[in-house]
Amino acid sequence: MRPGWWLVGLCWLFACSSTEKVPPGPDVDPAPKTCARREDCDGGQVCTLAEVCGACESSGQCRLRERCEAGTCIAREGWGEACVAHANCGLGQWCRQGLCRARTDVVPCPMGTREECPTGERCNAGTLVCEEDLGCLEDADCGAEERCNPGLHACVSRCTEATASAVCAEGEHCANERCVRCEEDSDCAVGFTCDAAGRCTVTPRCYSDRDCTVPQVCHLASGQCLPSLPPCSSDDDCESDRRCDLGSRACIPRSCQPDALEPNDSVGTAHPVSASRHVRLTLCPGDVDHYSLTLERGDQLGVNVEAEVFAEPMFSASLQDASGRVLATGRFRLSHVAAERGLYTVRIASRDTVPRAYDVGFFLSRGTPCDDDDHEPNDTVEMATVLPEGLRLDGMLCPGDADHLRFSVPPSRGARVSLSGYSAVRGLLHLCVLNGGTELGCSLDTTGARVDLPASTVQGRSLTARVTGDDARTTNGYTLQVEWLP
Known part of the structure; x- marks a missing residue:
């Protein structure tokens, strides 16, 4: 045996130390790549909040044409990167998606x-x-007459103050060229916050699957991210005594079953409630549910109904006092400040x-009484008070309130509507004059609001003056005066 051969054998059996640096094996992760935007990352990764490239958790982190799968952004089914224009395609072919x-x-x-496009599609x-139609992330994803509502992930019609009544739905107003229900939390009733879609909500809700962590999906009816949607797509998916509600994709009884709070079909049988939440309730066709509660002077009540989003136009909610006088109305929500202590009833x-x-x-x-x-x-406009013959009225605006006052303009005359007698310290008052649901003019001033309308616009018309607070907490008295202009 050659001298030193046994040392080689020992090194073969046991790892001998060496000063040479061994390159890392394939299972050693390199340092993550830093990034500032999605385009800085390769291989379907996204730029995380830590500003490094990493795996996606929801499709909302990917591009519109992509979805998140197994931590990687991949092209949606039916979408690709083969072309951006018809010229990129062969003879007789067109570039689509x-x-x-x-x-x-x-x-x-x-x-x-x-x-010009089928339902669910839009023109490129x-x-x-x-x-x-994949929705939008920014205004550039929408048409010339549209803006992106990033909370809804949808392109919506642009609006202005002049077109708001025609473009926006009931309860919405125009802000930054978008129709919204709120701009900040103070615009919402007690217990609500204003979400990214400009809607008042109690808890954060989803509006599409892009809002949910993969593999969860968005259940629009509840606004919750769920592991899977309710099980049915037709009556065949349900038991014989149940049917499929295509709106919520849930199996419900074929004959409507009363909920646990019934009977509460009248004021006399109203279910007593307090500051609370009640779930899994049912409104059968022709049914009306009543809830009663005692309010002290100055108490502000907020009521929020949560149901399938697309059913909102069918719902109505109202609050009335012990005499049956309706104090506030809404669809999915209402708010009111009690002027006196008493028993109040909510009707849904x-x-x-x-x-x-x-x-x-x-x-x-x-709150303050x-x-x-x-x-x-x-x-509301429909409930407007008719101004007396002197065309002058003293009123009081409470938190969350809106006062509507109706008057008729004589032929060949214009109108000047003004507010006075209020203290700017207690909150500014906003005056608008409406023809039906269309705003003809508005004014907001610390010393007195005034709207002048020419005869060519208003002569012979029945108009409504609307007085609102600058925010939902405004409490102020006022005097409204109408004068005729030549």
Whole structure:
């Protein structure tokens, strides 16, 4: 045996130390790549909050054309990167959703409008073909007459103060060219916050699957991220005594079953409540649910109904006092400040012909008493108080309140509507004059609001003056005066 051979053998059996640096094996993770935006990352990774490239958790972190799967952003089904224009495709083919397609697979939209496309699609302004409507992340994803509502992930019609009544839904107003219900938390009732979609909500809700962590999906009816949607897509998926509600995709009884709080179909049988939340309730066709509670002077009550989003137009909620006088109305929510101590009743109904499931929350805040004026209820245009012959009226605006006052303009005359007698320290008052639901003019001033309208615009018309607070907490008295202009 050669001298030293045994040492080699020992080194073969046992790892001998060496000063040489061994390169890391394939299972050693390199340092994550830093980033500032999604485009800085490769391989389907996203730029995380820590500003490093990493795995996605929801499709909302990916591009519109992508979805998150197993931590990686991949192209959505039916989308690709093969083309951006028809010129990128072969003869006779058109570029649709980043893929070259046969002419028979493409619906053109030569005018560039959404109306030319099938439901669920919109026109690509660059290629003038209809594509799947994936929503939006920014205004650039929308058409020329649209803006992106990032909370809803949807392109919505642009609005202005002048077009708000025609463009926006009931209860919405125009802010930054978008129709919203709120701009900040103070615009909402007690217990609510204003979400990214401009809607008042008790808890954060989802509006699409992009809001949910993979593999959860968004259940629009509840606004919750769930492991999977309710099980049915047709009556065949349900037991024989149940049917499929396609709106919520849930199996419900074929004959409407009363909930645990019934009977509460009248004021006399109203279910007593306090600051609380009640779930898994049901409104059968033609049913009306009543809830009673005692309020002290100055108490602010907020009522929030949670049901399928698309059922909102069918719902109605109202608050009335012991005499039956309606004090506040809404659909999914209402708010009111009690002028006096007493028993109040909340009434919830649905005009739908099918049973509707819902939850309801009651939120209570103790506040400074506010004595309402004798002209209530006049919280809507339809409930407006008619101005007396002297065209002058003294009123009181309580928190969350809106006063509406109606008057008729003589032929060949204009009108000047003014507010005075209020203290800016207690909150500014906002004056608007409306023709039906259309605003003709508005004013907000620390010393006195005034709106002048020419005869050419208002002569012979029945108009409504609306007085609101600068925010939901405003409490102020005022004097409203109408004068005729030549």
